[in-house]
Amino acid sequence: MLIDDIWSVETWETIRNWLPHDNTNGSRVIVTTRFQAVGAACSERDGTDYVHTVNVLSDADSKSLFRQSISESPSRKEEVHEEIWKYCGGLPLAIVTMAGLVACNPKKKSDHWSKVCKSLFPEQVAPLTLEGVTRILDYCYNDLPADLKTCSLYLSIFPKGSKISKKRLTRRWISECFVSEKEGLSAEEVAETYFNQLVRRKIIRPVDHSSNGKVKSFKVNDMILEYIVSKSSEENFITVVGGHWLMPTPSNKVRRLSMQSSGSKHGNSTKGMNLSQVRSLTAFGSQNRRLPFHSFNNGIIQVLDLEGWKGLTDKHLNDICKMLVLKYLSLRRTEVSEIPSKIEKLQYLETLDIRETNVGVLPKAFGQLKQLRSMLGVNKNTKKALKLPHEKNKEPMKALRILSGIEIDEESSAVASLHQLTGLRKLAIYKLNIREGGQTFKQLRSSIEYLCSCGLQTLAINDESSNFINSLDTMTTSPRYIIGLELSGKMERPPQWIKELNNLYKLTLSVTVLRTDTFKLIQDLPKLFTLTFTLSAAKDDWDIVDILEENKQLTDREIIIPPGGFKSLKLLRFFATLVPRLSFAGED
The missing domain is CATH 1.10.10 (Arc Repressor Mutant, subunit A)
Structure with a gap:
């Protein structure tokens, strides 16, 4: 039997009372702990109990970890820094926690840290006990704004x-x-x-x-988490049910409820709790279990996070649509397949996360969510994106900042309303199925150009069945605010305006434009940090091998990355089944 990470002698004594006193079958109990006192209590019987001591960090390693954790601390504080790490008893947690405290108080003088040391380490002995570590955590918590x-x-x-x-x-x-x-x-x-x-x-x-x-x-x-959970319980800030922590039933009304996985049915129970004032509910664990929806006051719940919960039904969705002040709703990785039109009642909703679900179409009522800031869709596992409603929005969704994981086809009348989303900062289109030269094609390009002029910062388009991304080169002005750009699919050439994007930080292009002239086009971008070439189209859709072979012929079977550019580039990636030979030209 292994009993891991016991923190106090009292806890060990409680556990030991439930263990057999006579070992007639040659069994063993292994206990791990961070504290010497607990280890001593576990080895009180000579000849039968054994202690293996894991060495703490040496002085040299402790000093190095402390200085590294502080990062660029002023040299005038070096002496007091050493005074602090020497008291940490070689415990990495104590060392980095104290280093974080010093790093976030750069204006504090040496006499201040001397007083801190005397208050935290009155015994001036090592190694630290649980009480000593708790004092450190208390001080660091109280130091927070x-x-x-x-x-x-x-x-x-x-x-x-x-x-x-x-x-x-x-x-x-x-x-x-x-x-x-x-x-x-x-x-x-x-x-x-x-x-x-x-x-x-x-x-x-x-x-x-x-x-x-x-x-x-x-x-x-x-x-640190156990300390935070204990502090949160004391202040009746969050109530944790199940999981690793055994917390007492709160005497006050529960305001934020976290329901975690637990091996015991008792540990999952909310029996005896007053849930009428719950404002936030989070359910962890993929097992099918009941949540006490009947005990909640739907009129005050603001956060509902059911990510990964497999017990979601249509009845629950109807109940959710009655939570009129709900701001955050995550149904990610649930088995939900349809969002009811009643969602329009959630007029305060700010985040709707339905990634990795079976939802395929956004309801017409989606356009009525005037406070929505983040709309997160798409199921990358099934390559299923969200279709926009088939009708235009009567009023613009001015609060929307993120629209991610959508699909646009010829029936998407709502495309005509995209230009109204002037507050949009991220637009991610994961699937396009529109006719070149058609009305939807023209509306989408016009909307993207307009949104880019209004402050759009991230644009991602995966175009495997249309020719839309190749038309972006004809935009009249470059998207000057863009910091992240992803253009993948059947791409023939990158837009020439990319070379003007002085704020571009992250760039992803289809591997089909992997040529020397592409590197020449982007080599002088001053802030480009990440460059990725990717292939997202299926082999059955088009012959990627032929395109890459053609690229080879155009570059004499070798792609040359020119010298002198890419001053800020830190990451160059290729996601493709076949990549031509690359050469990095040297400086003259």
């Missing part, structure tokens, strides 16, 4: 060890009104700064980065 305290407590919604999407978190912050526009920054930009501060303070740890270099997902250290 009020807004960041709230945002950090919100992390307790997510299960232990889970990999969390940054965008999922920041969109929920906005929907809960923890983040709002400030000093000329949009709510999304303020949320980004808050997130980066939590990273800098080592409260969260980046795990994955997107191709533009920004954090895509992160994790929370188990010990």
Whole structure:
């Protein structure tokens, strides 16, 4: 039997009382812990209990980790820095947490940090106990600005060890009104700064980065998360049911409920809880289980995150459409196949996430969601995109910032309304099936050109069955605000205006334009960070091998990447079954 990560002697003694006292079958119990006192308690019987001590970091490694975590700390603080890391007992968590604290208080003087050391480490002995680590976490939490305290407590919604999407978190912050526009920054930009501060303070740890270099997902250290969950429970901020934590039933009304997977039925129960004031509900785990919808007051729920929940039915969708103040709705990775027209009642909805579902068409009522900021669709596994409603919007959706995962065909009358989305910052069209020269073709190109002049920053078009992306070269003006551009499918040549996009950060092109002249076209883009050549069309649709062979012939069977360009490029990627030979020309 393995009992992992015990934090206190009291916890071990409780567990030990339930274990057999006589070992007649030669069985073994293995206990892991971070604390010496717990290890000593687990090995009280001479000759039968054994302790294997894992060495903490050496002084040299501790010092290196501390300095690396601070990054560019002023040299005048070097002495006090050493005073701090020496008290951390070689524990990486304590070291990086204290480093984050110092890094976020650059104006604090040496005498301040001397006082901090004396208050946090009165015994001046190592190694640290659980009480010592808790003191560090307490101090770091109390050092947070009020807004960041709230945002950090919100992390307790997510299960232990889970990999969390940054965008999922920041969109929920906005929907809960923890983040709002400030000093000329949009709510999304303020949320980004808050997130980066939590990273800098080592409260969260980046795990994955997107191709533009920004954090895509992160994790929370188990010990930090337990502290946050405990703090959140004390303040009745979030109530966690199930999962890793065994929390007492709240005596007050539950405001934010996180229902997590648990091996015991008792651990999943909300029995005895007052759910009439729940404003936010999050359900984790893919198992089919009941949620207490009947106990909620639909008139006050603002956030409903059912990502991955397999128990969703049409009846639930009808109930959801009664949540009149709902701001955030995620049905991602559920089995929902249709969005009812009653969704138009959700006049405060800001985020609608139906990615990886079976929904194929947006209802006509979609255009009535006047507060909607993010519309997230598409199922990349089945290559199924969302068709726009077949009717024009009577009034523009001025709040919409992201429209992602849509399909446009000849019946999409709503294309004529796209130019009204002047607040749009990201448009991602995953499927096109329109006739060249037709009315829809002309309307779409006109709308994209107009939206680009209004501030569109990210444009993605996957065109495997039309000739639309090849017509973009005839746009009268370049999309000067674009920072992310993705043009894939049956592409013959890149638009010449790409060379004028001085803010372009991320560029994805079809591998069919992989030629020397393409590299010459884009080599002087000053901010280009990521360049990708991709193939998204199926082999049955067109002969990619012939096109690549033709590209070879046009370049004497070799593509030469010219010298002197791509000053900011950090990532060059190729996603294709066949790539011609590439040569990097040297400087003269």
